[in-house]
Amino acid sequence: MIEVERLRKSYGSFVAVDDVSFTVQPGKIFGLLGPNGAGKSTAIGCISGLLQPTEGRVRVNGYDVVKEGKAAKQGLGVVPQELSLYEDVSATENLLFWGAAYGMRGSELKGRTHDVLTYTGLLDRAEEPVKNYSGGMKRRINFGCAIMHRPKVLLLDEPTVGVDPQSRVRLFEMVKEQVAHGTSVLYTTHYMQEAELLCDELAIFDHGKLIADGTLEDLRGMVGEKDILRLAGNFDAEKARAALTPLPDVQVVTAESDRIRLSVADASRRLPELFEAITRAGGEVRETTLSQPSLETLFLKLTGKELRR
Amino acid sequence: MKNAWFIARKDLKYMMRQWGALLWLFVMPIVFFYFIGTAMGGLSMVTGGRTQLAIKVPGDAGFLADEVIRYLEKDDFEITRSETDLAFQSASPRLSFPSNFTEDVLGGTKTVLELTRQESGLAKDYDEMRARRAILTVLAQLAAAEKAGRAPTPESLAALDEVPRALTLKAAPAGERLEIPMGLDQSIPGMMVMFTLIVLLTSGASTLVQERNEGLLKRLASTPISRRELVMGKWIGKMILGAVQIAFAMLAGSVLFSFGWGPRLPMILLVMLGWGALCASLGLWLGCTARTEAQAVGIGVLAACVLAALGGCWWPIEITPSWVQGLQKLVPPGWTMDALHKLISFRAGAASAIPHVLVLFAATWVVGLVAARRFRYE
Ligand SMILES: Nc1ncnc2c1ncn2[C@@H]1O[C@H](COP(=O)(O)OP(=O)(O)OP(=O)(O)O)[C@@H](O)[C@H]1O
Numbered sequence: 035m036i037e038v039e040r041l042r043k044s045y046g047s048f049v050a051v052d053d054v055s056f057t058v059q060p061g062k063i064f065g066l067l068g069p070n071g072a073g074k075s076t077a078i079g080c081i082s083g084l085l086q087p088t089e090g091r092v093r094v095n096g097y098d099v100v101k102e103g104k105a106a107k108q109g110l111g112v113v114p115q116e117l118s119l120y121e122d123v124s125a126t127e128n129l130l131f132w133g134a135a136y137g138m139r140g141s142e143l144k145g146r147t148h149d150v151l152t153y154t155g156l157l158d159r160a161e162e163p164v165k166n167y168s169g170g171m172k173r174r175i176n177f178g179c180a181i182m183h184r185p186k187v188l189l190l191d192e193p194t195v196g197v198d199p200q201s202r203v204r205l206f207e208m209v210k211e212q213v214a215h216g217t218s219v220l221y222t223t224h225y226m227q228e229a230e231l232l233c234d235e236l237a238i239f240d241h242g243k244l245i246a247d248g249t250l251e252d253l254r255g256m257v258g259e260k261d262i263l264r265l266a267g268n269f270d271a272e273k274a275r276a277a278l279t280p281l282p283d284v285q286v287v288t289a290e291s292d293r294i295r296l297s298v299a300d301a302s303r304r305l306p307e308l309f310e311a312i313t314r315a316g317g318e319v320r321e322t323t324l325s326q327p328s329l330e331t332l333f334l335k336l337t338g339k340e341l342r343r
Numbered sequence: 344m345k346n347a348w349f350i351a352r353k354d355l356k357y358m359m360r361q362w363g364a365l366l367w368l369f370v371m372p373i374v375f376f377y378f379i380g381t382a383m384g385g386l387s388m389v390t391g392g393r394t395q396l397a398i399k400v401p402g403d404a405g406f407l408a409d410e411v412i413r414y415l416e417k418d419d420f421e422i423t424r425s426e427t428d429l430a431f432q433s434a435s436p437r438l439s440f441p442s443n444f445t446e447d448v449l450g451g452t453k454t455v456l457e458l459t460r461q462e463s464g465l466a467k468d469y470d471e472m473r474a475r476r477a478i479l480t481v482l483a484q485l486a487a488a489e490k491a492g493r494a495p496t497p498e499s500l501a502a503l504d505e506v507p508r509a510l511t512l513k514a515a516p517a518g519e520r521l522e523i524p525m526g527l528d529q530s531i532p533g534m535m536v537m538f539t540l541i542v543l544l545t546s547g548a549s550t551l552v553q554e555r556n557e558g559l560l561k562r563l564a565s566t567p568i569s570r571r572e573l574v575m576g577k578w579i580g581k582m583i584l585g586a587v588q589i590a591f592a593m594l595a596g597s598v599l600f601s602f603g604w605g606p607r608l609p610m611i612l613l614v615m616l617g618w619g620a621l622c623a624s625l626g627l628w629l630g631c632t633a634r635t636e637a638q639a640v641g642i643g644v645l646a647a648c649v650l651a652a653l654g655g656c657w658w659p660i661e662i663t664p665s666w667v668q669g670l671q672k673l674v675p676p677g678w679t680m681d682a683l684h685k686l687i688s689f690r691a692g693a694a695s696a697i698p699h700v701l702v703l704f705a706a707t708w709v710v711g712l713v714a715a716r717r718f719r720y721e
């Protein structure tokens with residue numbers, strides 16, 4: 035179980051994580067969804083004990099990460115965003131190392147190494163140096179190193195970056211199996227589909243702040259029935275914004291030079307009305323794109339930003 | 344402590360995996376022992392305490408030749424009479440007496456003894472000085488015999504030798520031995536000191552930089568191994584690497600070059616332990632400071648070579664101008680070399696190196712603390 039209470043982490047005057055609170059229950063996957071630089075890795079760093087929180091409190095399995103570091107870390111597995119492996123030595127050596135770093139020794143360590151190699155599907159190449167592995171294989175062994183000591187809490191920082199579809203599926207399966215054994219998982223990603231597929235609960239993260247959180251259903255509800263409509267053409271963004279804002283049930287999400295994004299209920303029926311408003315403002319619409327409500331649209335609505343890099 | 348030990352073992356293992364480290368550890372020291380040793384005046388004079396001297400004495404050289412030889416032996420020459428002319432011609436150093444040596448000397452005819460040595464340099468000067476001393480002593484005996492009104496015979500000269508001298512010259516550096524360490528006496532301790540520093544400043548530092556840049560230290564931060572244990576483990580790993588280097592260099596010196604470490608061996612080991620510890624701290628500090636592996640290796644090699652030169656690892660500091668000798672006292676390899684020369688070459692008492700050992704361990708502590716404070720996970 036992970037409990038984060040009013041966590042804040044600043045670098046000088048820059049606040050990377052700002053007053054964030056959430057709880058991850060045993061056997062649940064909690065997704066942290068946010069664009070580059072949102073503060074996801076910083077939050078993970080504070081939970082794993084790498085970074086000293088500026089304010090607030092983090093507890094892992096009931097132990098305070100700052101005050102009871104050893105006990106907290108013993109029950110914690112971390113899959114870092116960057117591959118962190120001894121590239122010159124084999125997968126077996128890596129697993130032995132990280133297992134031993136958590137105090138495992140002897141036959142327990144050897145047996146567990148064999149199990150994890152089998153589990154990650156790397157048994158047949160276990161003795162090769164890791165630097166010869168493909169990106170997906172490296173991600174799998176990176177994951178394997180984190181579960182050697184059977185942690186009750188698992189932090190995954192964008193574990194699927196640069197991974198082939200097969201390895202991705204295998205990683206998802208492995209995460210789900212861990213959860214089935216009662217592990218609490220914190221999963222950061224900037225892929226919306228991953229979050230929708232995997233997570234029981236989600237938090238949307240931007241500029242260091244949690245701007246929305248809840249179950250998938252909660253968040254879908256927040257999107258409501260509104261569609262996202264993108265208009266492009268020859269118009270002045272600010273004039274168009276002024277013309278559209280007074281219309282009922284229309285919300286301007288972003289407006290920049292000659293394109294504008296709107297959140298509109300039942301958008302297809304209201305297109306003529308919207309076009310007319312823009313024409314009156316002296317513009318002309320050349321292109322329209324309509325998207326169905328999804329987490330992606332919620333994210334867009336909340337942050338005014340696309341999620342993907 | 345269990346965790347620190349675990350980190351130390353793994354650290355050592357990963358450092359030893361680099362072939363570059365193995366080359367520095369086990370090959371280069373031997374190469375440098377040999378080349379620096381031979382470049383500096385030959386192996387022969389140094390391996391034993393006594394210098395071999397080949398002599399050729401014609402049958403009619405007479406009893407004064409025996410007198411000269413007697414004084415040469417007193418002055419630490421080991422005299423060998425070559426069986427053949429060819430053997431004599433290839434020996435170095437060699438001394439040949441002319442025919443009618445005794446007759447000519449007593450009759451006042453000018454005669455010439457020929458001393459030949461292949462190598463030049465201090466060793467040659469030293470041989471020459473001792474040969475001259477033997478000849479002058481014999482001449483002085485003759486003069487004394489004449490003054491006493493005795494005929495110069497082997498018996499009268501032997502009797503004079505018993506008489507106590509009013510004035511004798513005893514030239515000796517501090518300690519029992521006369522020689523400034525040259526050849527292997529200089530190169531084996533000197534290169535051992537330098538290579539310990541090089542290995543720990545390059546391999547020792549660069550592996551730490553690499554682990555930081557590859558995110559491994561960051562990942563270690565999320566394990567139950569504390570920062571203290573991690574830093575301690577890294578230091579111990581480097582310390583063991585240094586000990587391996589020192590043990591290998593000392594063994595190679597003894598076995599391959601029949602180098603004698605002398606009666607102060609335990610104190611020599613203590614000095615080297617202090618030196619290894621200080622090098623481990625310096626390597627840790629460079630590893631905590633350098634940003635890239637190339638930077639660590641570059642700074643490491645450069646710093647090690649400059650410090651080694653100033654510290655008197657390349658050549659005996661005793662032959663340099665006094666301002667260079669002053670600089671030696673400022674650099675850590677200098678403290679170590681000074682102690683080693685005292686213990687090995689000048690056969691000074693073990694206590695003479697106690698200040699050096701204390702300074703080495705104090706510096707280890709200070710540099711280690713500074714390094715630990717600089718240590719960053721990322
Ligand atoms: N050591 C540091 N000093 C100053 N600023 C930092 C430091 N580390 C991170 N930041 C800043 O904090 C913000 C959050 O970074 P973080 O790595 O947590 O983002 P992220 O959500 O993980 O992004 P990504 O998806 O790219 O991994 C960024 O703006 C980053 O520049």
Ligand SMILES: [Mg+2]
Pocket residue numbers: 074075076115191
């Ligand atoms: Mg990140």
